[in-house]
Every structure is written in structure tokens, then in C-alpha cells.
Amino acid sequence: xxxxxxxxxxxxxxxxxxxxxxxxxxxxxxxxxxxxxxxxxxxxxxxxxxxxxxxxxxxxxxxxxxxxxxxxxxxxxxxxxxxxxxxxxxxxxxxxxxxxxxxxxxxxxxxxxxxxxxxxxxxxxxxxxxxxxxxxxxxxxxxxxxxxxxxxxxxxxxxxxxxxxxxxxxxxxxxxxxxxxxxxxxxxxxxxxxxxxxxxxxxxxxxxxxxxxxxxxxxxxxxxxxxxxxxxxxxxxxxxxxxxxxxxxxxxxxxxxxxxxxxxxxxxxxxxxxxxxxxxxxxxxxxxxxxxxxxxxxxxxxxxxxxxxxxxxxxxxxxxxxxxxxxxxxxxxxxxxxxxxxxxxxxxxx
Numbered sequence: 001x002x003x004x005x006x007x008x009x010x011x012x013x014x015x016x017x018x019x020x021x022x023x024x025x026x027x028x029x030x031x032x033x034x035x036x037x038x039x040x041x042x043x044x045x046x047x048x049x050x051x052x053x054x055x056x057x058x059x060x061x062x063x064x065x066x067x068x069x070x071x072x073x074x075x076x077x078x079x080x081x082x083x084x085x086x087x088x089x090x091x092x093x094x095x096x097x098x099x100x101x102x103x104x105x106x107x108x109x110x111x112x113x114x115x116x117x118x119x120x121x122x123x124x125x126x127x128x129x130x131x132x133x134x135x136x137x138x139x140x141x142x143x144x145x146x147x148x149x150x151x152x153x154x155x156x157x158x159x160x161x162x163x164x165x166x167x168x169x170x171x172x173x174x175x176x177x178x179x180x181x182x183x184x185x186x187x188x189x190x191x192x193x194x195x196x197x198x199x200x201x202x203x204x205x206x207x208x209x210x211x212x213x214x215x216x217x218x219x220x221x222x223x224x225x226x227x228x229x230x231x232x233x234x235x236x237x238x239x240x241x242x243x244x245x246x247x248x249x250x251x252x253x254x255x256x257x258x259x260x261x262x263x264x265x266x267x268x269x270x271x272x273x274x275x276x277x278x279x280x281x282x283x284x285x286x287x288x289x290x291x292x293x294x295x296x297x298x299x300x301x302x303x304x305x306x307x308x309x310x311x312x313x314x315x316x317x318x319x320x321x322x323x324x325x326x327x328x329x330x331x332x333x334x335x336x337x338x339x340x341x342x343x344x345x346x347x348x349x350x
Contacts (some may be wrong), residue, residue: 006051007054007246008045008244009051011050012108018276019040021045027106027211028208028209028211029209030209033212033213034213035214036214039213039247041250044254056071059288061311063273066274069315070307070310072317114336160205173218173236173237173238177219177234177238178313180219180234180281184312188316193320194317195317199228201203202219202264204217204259206257206262208261215255215259218235219233220232220234223319225324229263229270230259231270232315233256233278234279235251235278237283248280248282256278271287274290276290279312290309
């Protein structure tokens with residue numbers, strides 16, 4: 001598809017995509033399916049998923065029943081000096097102390113060498129004086145055309161060029177996976193009332209009438225009750241999300257669909273709002289992905305927030321509560337809403 005447009009975020013867009021791919025009226029029950037890691041656009045459309053990306057500021061914790069857990073997480077974290085030191089490290093040149101003794105240099109110093117060449121080009125461009133135009137020369141572009149200035153010192157580097165220099169793909173996906181799980185457990189390890197995160201790669205199999213597919217995650221939030229039940233999924237990638245946004249989103253959607261299909265948890269807490277979610281890290285950026293669905297239709301919604309750490313601890317606290325005491329909340333059904341238009345380039349990491 002031209003321009004690699006974002007995945008459908010409303011029913012009209014979904015209908016357009018299904019018509020273009022020739023799957024209008026086709027059901028997933030008789031399709032030929034592959035694993036979540038190799039999912040095609042046709043298979044993705046058969047999952048009947050709408051992907052809605054929102055900026056961090058628009059996350060309403062009440063929608064996902066996390067507001068009280070977020071308050072509890074804030075109260076727990078504020079008691080630890082290591083938490084305060086960790087937050088201060090974003091404005092200091094070094095990590096003061098924390099749960100882990102691993103030290104990370106600030107982004108500025110890590111990337112200084114990589115952008116030095118780019119900086120030199122920019123400075124050279126600023127020191128040179130452009131030649132004044134005396135009119136159109138034979139063979140020169142007419143007014144209104146854009147000349148090819150790829151070799152010109154005055155060409156400004158685009159945001160993507162700078163991003164590629166600052167954030168190259170990591171050598172191994174496992175580096176990102178380990179970093180994320182270590183971070184998640186560092187947030188919750190001091191609190192026995194919070195569940196633990198694991199690197200265990202768990203697989204889910206979605207079985208339909210005459211078809212099935214398997215999805216394997218990079219980790220999950222454990223149940224804490226010596227059971228196979230999962231409280232949240234982990235998925236990581238070594239590159240930034242914008243480099244392979246659609247394939248990443250399609251794989252995450254397939255993982256979520258397989259989790260729901262293989263563990264419907266009828267009458268259980270997993271079907272309460274906000275219980276089915278991904279914590280996804282793409283290189284250095286973390287995203288929260290909440291699933292909203294009814295019993296016969298799935299809607300997957302991408303969202304994020306700026307107060308990530310406390311929300312992640314809140315998710316672990318709530319998972320422990322659900323696993324140990326059960327939910328006392330009245331089960332509700334979340335109706336898919338297909339009338340929310342995504343803002344341009346609003347998908348943001350937390």
C-alpha cells in the first residue's frame with residue numbers, strides 16, 4: 001500500500017482495507033493463518049482489530065480502572081530515596097543510586113560521538129555564504145521547482161536522519177527485553193503486594209473452527225498463584241517503533257487476540273476494563289497498549305502516559321490483588337468505539 005499508511009482506526013477505514021485486500025466477507029475460521037511474528041495484513045484484518053493511537057496526555061486511568069492503583073503506587077514509591085535519586089538522574093550527569101547498580105550515561109554523552117559528523121556539517125553550513133542568484137541558468141530548475149541539493153552543505157538534516165544517528169538498532173533484541181524486565185521488576189521488587197514480571201517466552205494458541213495460529217510473547221506479568229494465568233504481556237523490538245510500526249502493531253494485536261482466545265477467563269478479572277494490556281518496548285521507548293473488546297468483537301487501543309513508572313507499578317499491584325483476592329468490582333462490558341479519529345503523529349512513548 002502506497003506510503004505505508006497507519007492501520008485502520010475506525011470501521012470505515014477497516015472496510016476500505018478489507019476491500020483492497022480482497023477479504024471482505026471472509027472469516028478467520030477458514031483462513032490459512034501463520035504465527036503472530038509473521039502475520040500478514042490480510043490475517044491482521046481478519047482479526048477485526050481497530051488500532052487507535054493517542055498522545056500521552058489523553059490517557060484517562062479511570063477508563064482502565066487504574067486510578068486508585070496509581071495513587072497507591074505513588075504513595076509507595078515516594079517513600080524510597082532511590083526512587084527520588086532515579087528521577088533526579090534524568091537531569092544529572094550520572095545515576096546517584098538505585099535498585100540496580102548498572103550505570104547508564106546520559107543520552108547526550110552517549111550520542112555525542114555519533115552526531116559529531118552531523119554537527120560539523122551544520123557548523124560548516126552556517127559559516128559559508130551562499131552565492132547570490134543572478135537568474136535562471138540554462139538547465140536550471142524553473143521557479144517553483146525543488147532542486148536536488150543532496151550534496152549541498154545547506155541541506156538541513158531531517159528528523160529521521162537525526163533519530164537514526166541517535167538511536168540505531170540494538171545488536172540483539174534480548175538486550176531490550178532484559179532491560180525492560182529488569183526495569184519493571186526494579187519498580188515492584190520492594191513491594192510484596194505487587195506481582196513479578198518474567199522473561200519467560202510464553203506461547204498462546206488461538207484456535208478457530210478450521211484454522212489456528214500461535215503467538216509467543218517476550219515475557220509477561222506473572223499470576224503469582226503458581227498458575228498459568230497471565231496478567232499482562234511483554235513485547236520488545238530492537239528498533240524504534242516508527243521504523244516498522246505496522247508489522248509491530250499487527251504482531252501485538254495477534255498476541256492479544258491469541259491471549260483472549262486461549263484464556264477467555266469467563267467471569268474472571270481479566271475481562272474487566274484495563275486488564276488485557278501490553279507493555280511494549282521498542283529500543284528505548286516504552287508503550288502501553290490496552291485492549292477493549294466485547295465477547296464477539298475485539299478492539300485494540302494504543303495509548304500511553306507520561307507517568308509511566310507509577311502506572312507500571314500500579315499494574316503489578318492490581319495483578320497481585322486480582323490473583324490473590326479476586327475482583328470485587330462489578331464486571332462490565334467495554335463497547336468498541338469506532339468514532340475516535342487518531343491525531344496526526346500522536347503515537348507517543350511514555
